[in-house]
Amino acid sequence: MVSILNNESATVALATLRSINRNLAQVQQEISTGKSVANAKDNAAIYAVSTVIQSDADSFEAISSSLNLGLSTVGVARAAAENVTSLLQDIKNLVVAAQEENIDRSKIQTDIAQLRDQITSIVNAAQFSGLNLLRGGGSVDILSSLDRAADGTVTASNITIARNNLEVAQQTFGAGAGNVTTTVTGLAVGTQIDDGETATITYTATEISEGESFRITLGGTDYDYVARNGDTLNDVVRELKERIDAAGIANVTVTASNVSDPTSTDSVLTINYAPGDASNLTFAQANNSGGTAGGDLGTLLTFDVTTSAGAEQALTDIEALIQTGIDAAAAFGSAQKRIEIQEEFVTALVDNLKSGISALTDADIEEASARLQSLQVQQQLGIQALAIANQTPQTILSLFR
Structure with missing residues (x-):
C-alpha cells in the first residue's frame, strides 16, 4: 500500500x-x-588518560630544564674544584722547594700568597645563575623527577648536591650591624630538650648586612651561617635549617616558616624533638654573635715558609688541603654524572610518553x-x-x- x-x-x-x-x-x-580523540566528547576515558599523560610529559620537560640548569651549576663547581686542586699542587711544589735552606723563602712566600689569592678568585667566581657550590655549607636540591603512585598521588624527587666550602678566608662571628632581633619562645636557651618540646626562634629584621653572623647550638654542636651580600632574612633561616638538617640529628624536625615572601621582616625557625623518651640534647644558643667560621682551605692563611719550622708545618698541612680539593672535585664529578644520567632518562621518558599519547589519540x-x-x-x-x-x-x- x-x-x-x-x-x-x-x-x-x-x-x-x-x-x-x-x-x-x-x-x-x-x-x-x-586526532581520533580530540576532546572528551570523542572518548571520555581515552581523553582522561591522555590528558594526565600529557600533563606528566609537560612536567618532565620542565624537569629536564631544571636538570640542565643543575648540570651546568655542578659542572662549574667541578671545573673550579679541579682548578683549585691544581693550584694547591702548585703551592705544594713551592712548599717543597722551601724545605731547602739555601733558597729565598720570602719570594716563595710571595708566590704562595698569589696562588692563595687566585684560589679565592676562582671560588668566588664559581657560580652559575647566582648559585655557588664552593661557598658556605649545607646542600642544594635539584628537582629530578615527579613520581606518580597508583592512586594518582604525585611526589617530587630531588638530587641533593652537598656544597664543598673551598673558601680560604675565615670569617669572624660578631654582633654584625645589629640589624637582627632574635626571640626564642617555647624553650629556654641553655636547657635540655625533652620529648616533644619545641624551640621557636623568631628572627626579625628590616635588612641583613653582609658579614652578619648567626648561630644555633644543639647538643654541643654549633650550626653557623654568615650572611653574604644580597642575603635576606629568608636566606638566613633557610641556610640555618639546611645546616641542622644536614647533620641528621635523630628525632629532630626543623621547620622554616614565613620564608616565601622576600619582603618579610619576620622569619621563624621551629625545632621539635620527639625521641619517645627523655633526652640529653641541649638547646644552648640561638643568636647572632660569637664564634668563628671559615672555609675548608682556611689553613692556607697560616702558611709561613719564611722559617724552617713554618715550611715543615706547611708541608704537613698541604696534603690534607689537596685531598680536600680532590674530594670536592670527585664529589661534584659524581653528582654531574648522575644528573647527566637522569637528564638522559627524562628525555627518553618524555619521548615515550608522547609516543603513548600519540598511540591513544592520533x-x-x-x-x-x-x-x-x-x-x-x-x-x-x-x-x-x-x-x-x-x-x-x-x-x-x-x-x-
Missing part, C-alpha cells in the same frame, strides 16, 4: 543519509585535527582517507536514494488521470 501521509522509503533513506553525514563529519574532523590518516572516499560515495548514493523515495508519492497522481 502506498500512503501519501507516510513515505517509509524516504524516512529510511533520510536516516541512512543522516548517519552517513555524521560519520563523514567525524572523519573530516580526524583528518583536519589529526588518527590513522591512511584509514581515514579510505573511509572519507567510501563515505563520500555513500553520501552521493544516499542523496540519490532519498530523491527516488521522494518521487514515489508522485506515482499516485497517475491513478487520478
Whole structure:
C-alpha cells in the first residue's frame, strides 16, 4: 500500500543519509585535527588518560630544564674544584722547594700568597645563575623527577648536591650591624630538650648586612651561617635549617616558616624533638654573635715558609688541603654524572610518553582517507536514494488521470 501521509522509503533513506553525514563529519574532523580523540566528547576515558599523560610529559620537560640548569651549576663547581686542586699542587711544589735552606723563602712566600689569592678568585667566581657550590655549607636540591603512585598521588624527587666550602678566608662571628632581633619562645636557651618540646626562634629584621653572623647550638654542636651580600632574612633561616638538617640529628624536625615572601621582616625557625623518651640534647644558643667560621682551605692563611719550622708545618698541612680539593672535585664529578644520567632518562621518558599519547589519540590518516572516499560515495548514493523515495508519492497522481 502506498500512503501519501507516510513515505517509509524516504524516512529510511533520510536516516541512512543522516548517519552517513555524521560519520563523514567525524572523519573530516580526524583528518583536519589529526586526532581520533580530540576532546572528551570523542572518548571520555581515552581523553582522561591522555590528558594526565600529557600533563606528566609537560612536567618532565620542565624537569629536564631544571636538570640542565643543575648540570651546568655542578659542572662549574667541578671545573673550579679541579682548578683549585691544581693550584694547591702548585703551592705544594713551592712548599717543597722551601724545605731547602739555601733558597729565598720570602719570594716563595710571595708566590704562595698569589696562588692563595687566585684560589679565592676562582671560588668566588664559581657560580652559575647566582648559585655557588664552593661557598658556605649545607646542600642544594635539584628537582629530578615527579613520581606518580597508583592512586594518582604525585611526589617530587630531588638530587641533593652537598656544597664543598673551598673558601680560604675565615670569617669572624660578631654582633654584625645589629640589624637582627632574635626571640626564642617555647624553650629556654641553655636547657635540655625533652620529648616533644619545641624551640621557636623568631628572627626579625628590616635588612641583613653582609658579614652578619648567626648561630644555633644543639647538643654541643654549633650550626653557623654568615650572611653574604644580597642575603635576606629568608636566606638566613633557610641556610640555618639546611645546616641542622644536614647533620641528621635523630628525632629532630626543623621547620622554616614565613620564608616565601622576600619582603618579610619576620622569619621563624621551629625545632621539635620527639625521641619517645627523655633526652640529653641541649638547646644552648640561638643568636647572632660569637664564634668563628671559615672555609675548608682556611689553613692556607697560616702558611709561613719564611722559617724552617713554618715550611715543615706547611708541608704537613698541604696534603690534607689537596685531598680536600680532590674530594670536592670527585664529589661534584659524581653528582654531574648522575644528573647527566637522569637528564638522559627524562628525555627518553618524555619521548615515550608522547609516543603513548600519540598511540591513544592520533588518527590513522591512511584509514581515514579510505573511509572519507567510501563515505563520500555513500553520501552521493544516499542523496540519490532519498530523491527516488521522494518521487514515489508522485506515482499516485497517475491513478487520478
